[in-house]
Amino acid sequence: MSAKAGGCPGNLPAETTSFVGRRSELAETGRLLGVSRLVTLTGPGGVGKSRLALRAATMVRGLFRDGAWLVESAGVQDPSLLGHAVLEALGMTDSTTRQPAQTLVEQLADRELLLVLDGCEHLVDACAALVEALLRAVPGLRVLATSRQELRVQGEHLLVLAPLPVAEDGPVDGPVDGPVDGTAEVEDAVRLFADRAAAVPGGFRVTAENRAVVAAVCRRLDGIPLAVELAAGRLRALSVEQIAERLDDRFRLLTGGSRTALPRHRTLRTAIGWSHELCTPQERLLWARLSVFADGFDLDAAEYVCPGGGIEAEEVLEVLSELVAKSVVVREAGPGGARYRMLDTVREYGAWWLRSLGEESRMRRRHRDWYLGLATWGEVEWFSARQAETGDRTRLAHANLRAALDFCVSEPGEEQSALHLAGTLWFYWVGCGHLGEGRLWLDRALSLAHEPTPARAKALWVTGYMATLQGDLRHARPLLEECRQQAVDTGDDLALAYAVHRQGCAALIGDEPARAAELFEEALWHYEKLGELNSNVLMAMFELGLAAVFQGDTATGDLWMERVRDLCEEYGEQWAYAYGLYAMAYSEWQLGEVGSARAHARECVRLNHLFRDLVGVVLGLEMLALLATEPGADGSSGDLREARLLQGAAHRLWQAVGIPLFGSRNFRAPHDECTARAEAGLTEQESAEAFRLGTRLGLDAAVARALEGPAAAGKAEPPQRCALRGLGSTYDA
Structure with missing residues (x-):
């Protein structure tokens, strides 16, 4: 978990448009959060649950x-x-074979936070089960959910969100221009229309002459915020009088003239449909096609996925801009440039039209193709100086990658694509801390396609590698052996190299360093013969060096580390280099070179934290804990309390990785030595207290402590829980 700029922890996005009205609802939400640990905002789609x-x-x-x-x-x-989505939002990772809920419970046990779970209705059972489990186990957690239906969890408090009130008939009270400062209960819907209309080119303003018509439009739309915003977006092409007239004609056809015959959920759907009808044919088509994106997307993605049959690639930007102007698509600025997204209700309408047009399968396939390309390019760029940017770009695409994988595992005939996409994403699953989710997708894909293809071979070694990192050798070894045998049978030399390499990894954490060294040497022979050079090859060199160090041959180990360092500097590679730094620190510890070992271990932690690679972070922490027990170069004694604190922090992180130190005797040696030194110099109470403080550190705080030392002490002992009494008074002004 990390803090945003300004030091306030969390990931809440900045508002891109002004927030209008809802003073009483804001106060009530605050009051409910003060008395309940679960508050659910319910109401029809488009009513503003997410914004509130x-x-x-x-x-x-x-x-x-x-x-x-x-x-x-x-x-x-x-x-x-x-x-997995909750873990990702919290900036956590789950690299274990357990259910993510278990990791969440362990990681949040002593946290005090507010979790906003937005859009639960399509997963209401899963959301309810997860929320109930978390609330039971995490006393400092409060949940604010939005859903079109209640979660039905014990202790849930509901706030049913109604549309914005609007005057029934006749003139609307309040000033003519600018924000309406009159009776808020009457004016909020009109104020929202005025606010959004002010952004339309030409600067529409509510005046004495048109405000009754504006009120009539808002009234016809039942004050549903999304519908009001869509109507305001039409002022680019229509006058407010034309909007009112066309809405009235459409609703009269549907209701036979009855003002009360149309339920609010149909009011919104009708308003969206009306907005849809007023779009040009190209805009309607693009609206439907954009619905395949599960989350935000950039222009390049839209220009690849959406052209054809009425829209040329060079026309996408212009049509997309029109949809932004009409409030159908939201444009957001990001560090990598403009990104776009659709509100859920608008996306649902577009998806309905996409199915009606018979284009859903074709668009989902094109969507899959784009994200397969993104994954493929990411795998290539992972071996470059752009590794960090590659990780960030893939992280932004995570929701869409899930959608692409879901298409592959659910669409008949796409099984090989499922294997290919899930396997290609190895750099993200492994290097960016998503071993748990990666295993889920790979296991599904492997269960669907048993034909001995190159895609299956890759999926086998990737899954075996990930299982090895989780300490799950019982599953890893059969997968890697199957990959090796398939490679021999089919003459796939590349798959053979990777299978042998990952079998070496399994031998290394299985405390067979001599056997591991033989396998790494064989794999490197294959890699060289094939001209293969990438991050995996560098990892094989690092692992061969570590196998030598584990056997006491630090000279050979250092030679391999030097080679890894030179290649990493040449190609700008940092991820494999971070693991090489761990091996250097391990070797230097054995040689008594404490200063160099400490510097390399800290850099190992820093780089792995950059990628959110928990395995690398926690290995570095274990080494730094041991090195904290060593006397300083200035003759100062080691800090045994700090060592135990770092061990406590590492212990907590291992819970999100898998078996601590892979269950390996060799990897555990620094930990055992550190524990022995601490227990010899501290009382049992002192040792336990320092360890306990470490277990209270989250990932970011643990890394800060490791890099800054005791100077980061404020992060180790969190302040006392704040009282939540009077929470609602925040809004009483």
């Missing part, structure tokens, strides 16, 4: 020691991935 939840969370996040965190569950279609 985010505004309320932003206002109260300072009352939670560990901040407020948004989980956008709308982009998650598979219930089994909900826990």
Whole structure:
């Protein structure tokens, strides 16, 4: 978990448009959060549940020691991935074979935070089960959920969100221009229309002459915020009088003239449909096709996925801009440039049209192709100076990669694509801390396609490698042996090299360093023969050096580390280099070169934290804990309490990785030596207390402590929990 700029923990996005009205609802949300640990905002689609939840969370996040965190569950279609989405939103990783809920419980046990679970209705059972489990086990957790239906979890408090009130008939009270300062209960819908209309080119303003018509438009739309915003977006092409007239004609056809015959959920759908009809044919088509994106997307993705049959690639930007102007698509600025997204209700309408047009399968396939290309390019760029940017780009695409994988595992005939995509993403699953989810997708793909293809061979060694990192050798070894045998039978020399390499990894953590060295040497022979050079090859060199160090041959180990360092510098590679730094630190510890070992271990932690690679981070922490027990170069004695604190921090992180230190005697040697030294110099109570303080550190705080030393002490002992009494008074002004 990390803090945003300004030091406030959380990931709540900045508002891109002004927040209008809802003063009483904000106050009530705050009051409910003060008396209940689960508050669910319910109401029809488009009524503003998400906006209210985010505004309320932003206002109260300072009352939670560990901040407020948004989980956008709308982009998650598979219930089994909900826990992974929560972990990802919290900046955590789950690299174990357990259910993500178990990792969440362990990682959040002593946290105090607000979790905003947005868009639960399509996963209501999974959301309810996860929320109930977390609330039972995490006393400092409060949940603010949005859903079109209640979660039905014990202790849940509901706030049913109604549309914005609007005057029934006749003139609307309040000033003519600018924000309406009159009776808020009457004016909010009109104020929202005026606010959004002011952004339309030409600067529309509510005046004495048109405000009754504006009120009539808002009234016809039942004050549903999304519908009002869509109508305001039409002012680019229509006058407000034309909008009112066309809406009235459409609703009269549907209701036979009855003002009360149309339920609000149909009002929104009708309003969206009306907005859809007023779009040009190209805009309607692009709207439908963009619905295949599960989350945000950039222009390049839209220009690849959406052209054809009425839209040329060079026309996508212009048509997309029109949809942004009409409030159908939201444009957001990001570090990598502009990104776009659709509100869930608008996306659902587009998806309905996409199915009606018979284009769903074709668009989902094109969507899959784009993200397969993104994964393929990411695998290539992973071996370059752009590794960090590659990780960030893939992280932004995570929800869409899930959608692409879901298409592959659910669409008949796409089984090989499932293997290919899940296997190609090895750099993300392994290098960016998503071993748990990666195993899930790979296991599914392998269960669907048993034909001995190159895609299956790659999926086998990737899955075996990931199982090895989880300490799950019982599953890893059969997978790697199957890959090796298939490679021999089919003459796939590349798959053979990778299978042998990863068998070496299994031998290394299985405490067979001599056997591991033989396998690494064989794999490197194959790699060289094939001209293969990438991060995996560098890892084989590092692992061969570590196998030598484990056997006491530090000279050979150092030679391999020098080679890894030279190649990493040449190609700008940092991920494999970070692991090489661990091996250097291990070797230097054995040689008594404490200063160099400490510097290399810290850099190992820093680089692995950059990638969110927990395996590398926790190995570095274990080494730094041991080195904290060593006397300083200035003759100062070691800090045994700091050593135990770092061991406690590592212990907590191992819970999100798998078996501590892989269950390996060799990898565990620094840990055991550190423990022995601490127990010899500290009382049992002192040792236990320091360890306990370490277990209270999250990932970012643990890394800060490792890099800054005791100077980061403020991160080790969190402040006392703040009282939540009077939470609602935040809004009483």
